[in-house]
Amino acid sequence: MFHLYLPIAGNSVNILLIFGLGGLVGILSGIFGVGGGFLMTPLLIMIGIPPTIAAASDSNQIVGASTSGTLAHYKMGNVDFKMGILLLIGGVIGGTLGVQVIKVLRQMGNADFLIKITYVLMLGFVGSYMFIESLQALKKKETPAIAAPQKQSKYAKLIGKLPWQTDFEKSGIRLSMLMPLVLGTFVGILAAIMGVGGGFIMVPVMVYLLRMPMHVVVGTSLFQILFTCVNVTIMQSYSNHTVDFILALILLLGSTLGAQFGAKISKKLKGDQLKILLASLVLIVMVKMLLDLLLTPHIMLALKGGH
Amino acid sequence: MIRNRIWIPIVIMIASFMWHPQPVNSMVSVKAKHEPNLIAIGTFFNGTQLTVSGKVTTENEVVVIVKGKQEELTLKKKGKAMGLLWMNLGDVHFKNVPNLYILYSSKGMMELAASDAKAWEQLGIGFEYLKKQMEIEAVQAKRNDLAQEFLKLKQHQGLYAYHPGEISIGEKSGTEKSFKALVWIPPRISLGEYQVQVMEIHNGMIVGTSMDQLKVEEQGIPAMISSLAFNHSLLYGFLAVLIAIAAGLVMDFFFGTGKGGGAH
Numbered sequence: 001m002f003h004l005y006l007p008i009a010g011n012s013v014n015i016l017l018i019f020g021l022g023g024l025v026g027i028l029s030g031i032f033g034v035g036g037g038f039l040m041t042p043l044l045i046m047i048g049i050p051p052t053i054a055a056a057s058d059s060n061q062i063v064g065a066s067t068s069g070t071l072a073h074y075k076m077g078n079v080d081f082k083m084g085i086l087l088l089i090g091g092v093i094g095g096t097l098g099v100q101v102i103k104v105l106r107q108m109g110n111a112d113f114l115i116k117i118t119y120v121l122m123l124g125f126v127g128s129y130m131f132i133e134s135l136q137a138l139k140k141k142e143t144p145a146i147a148a149p150q151k152q153s154k155y156a157k158l159i160g161k162l163p164w165q166t167d168f169e170k171s172g173i174r175l176s177m178l179m180p181l182v183l184g185t186f187v188g189i190l191a192a193i194m195g196v197g198g199g200f201i202m203v204p205v206m207v208y209l210l211r212m213p214m215h216v217v218v219g220t221s222l223f224q225i226l227f228t229c230v231n232v233t234i235m236q237s238y239s240n241h242t243v244d245f246i247l248a249l250i251l252l253l254g255s256t257l258g259a260q261f262g263a264k265i266s267k268k269l270k271g272d273q274l275k276i277l278l279a280s281l282v283l284i285v286m287v288k289m290l291l292d293l294l295l296t297p298h299i300m301l302a303l304k305g306g307h
Numbered sequence: 308m309i310r311n312r313i314w315i316p317i318v319i320m321i322a323s324f325m326w327h328p329q330p331v332n333s334m335v336s337v338k339a340k341h342e343p344n345l346i347a348i349g350t351f352f353n354g355t356q357l358t359v360s361g362k363v364t365t366e367n368e369v370v371v372i373v374k375g376k377q378e379e380l381t382l383k384k385k386g387k388a389m390g391l392l393w394m395n396l397g398d399v400h401f402k403n404v405p406n407l408y409i410l411y412s413s414k415g416m417m418e419l420a421a422s423d424a425k426a427w428e429q430l431g432i433g434f435e436y437l438k439k440q441m442e443i444e445a446v447q448a449k450r451n452d453l454a455q456e457f458l459k460l461k462q463h464q465g466l467y468a469y470h471p472g473e474i475s476i477g478e479k480s481g482t483e484k485s486f487k488a489l490v491w492i493p494p495r496i497s498l499g500e501y502q503v504q505v506m507e508i509h510n511g512m513i514v515g516t517s518m519d520q521l522k523v524e525e526q527g528i529p530a531m532i533s534s535l536a537f538n539h540s541l542l543y544g545f546l547a548v549l550i551a552i553a554a555g556l557v558m559d560f561f562f563g564t565g566k567g568g569g570a571h
Binding site: 003004005006007008010011012048060064065066068069071072116233234235236237238239246248252253256257259260293294295296297301303 | 388
């Protein structure tokens, strides 16, 4: 009952379970502007999908969810296309560099160790910073405007001196074009090393380093993720045959629906509430990864691939 | 003369190595059949049952093995880094391992296994035998531990299984009795050819055997998708993306219109 055979994954799955997983991740994607690969891939592996196929099919699914999410946010005026395209160009450059970095790391050995540690530290740092910062902002609602600029004035002066200053109307900021390009490259490198889409690093980068308003961050992040995942899906289908379209399609039905609800929930929440929720999610994933590293595994061997 | 005599024990030793304990000449062909001969993987395939039945001599035991072709497999070994953190530490290559190994036995075989574990190995069946057969290439790890973990992983995937005492014995007629095994074929089975082997066992020795083929094929939608994914992979990739985008647009059309308007 309710089972469907997945030809590429070579296993059968429960349709309702996959649909539910898709819906859950779609909601998160719509609220926070993240792809959700960091959550979905381990869940798929847990129900018996081979790691490489779980990761590739998930990116196919994210194409659908981020199309749906980007459109929903676009209608709310939350997508900064200019910023998104610049970040995307940086991301492509960074991704290409990151793949080379990974190759060097593999040759040196211990790549897995480095990747896992980077992951945990990154999530821990980003999660804690966002959590504390937004908690303080929520507590002192009257005074954030006074405290913030004083602290960040040095950084603001520095980026004000960079060449090619331009207006980003949707975000309501004026910045050098170099900023999104360089930061996009940086996130692209990290994402390639960690084997994820990078939404989780991109969102805090946009909030804290590019100073974009939280709601525009979510829409713009989704817009960028859409293109990244289109690229990954085609590349994986072509060179590794790891995209299971049936799996992706069921996930899609759940996630596109979820993304619409997510975007509406996102609209109802305030920027700081969004930040604190995302920070909690990042911290939960961090703790889960840390536990995986600390607890004795049930089986001492594992299939290759995945995050 | 003395030099000639030295050869005698050596010749005996070599001869004893070459001699095989299985009484090959007295082996009979077991009357057995399996149903179906072809497993078709369709859209709703979720594993299936294979019925293996036949007749053996009344006092003998039966073993049914469904076995896939030998393969090579590279897995990641988990270990402690810095004495604290569990993670993948290098690759382990397994060679000469079947991709499927499912064993059913009649009740009497359980007693044999309980009283004499070695007997199984000598028969050339069972997990202990697989452990002996597999070749493992790994850096600094105990062979036996790795073999054990390999069996654990395969059993967890449902691709290796042992069902002791799960062959039902039917009515006796003359010197023969009928047997029937309902073999569970897991959904994770790969496409290809498999061997269905039936063994008749008497006093810990194989006295009869039969071997037959089982084919596993994809049909219908799964076959179509596989063919597209492997033979026209670029087209498949583009289609996967286009359909995903279309699904996103359709969802937006049904659920997203009207309510979104207005900038933040």
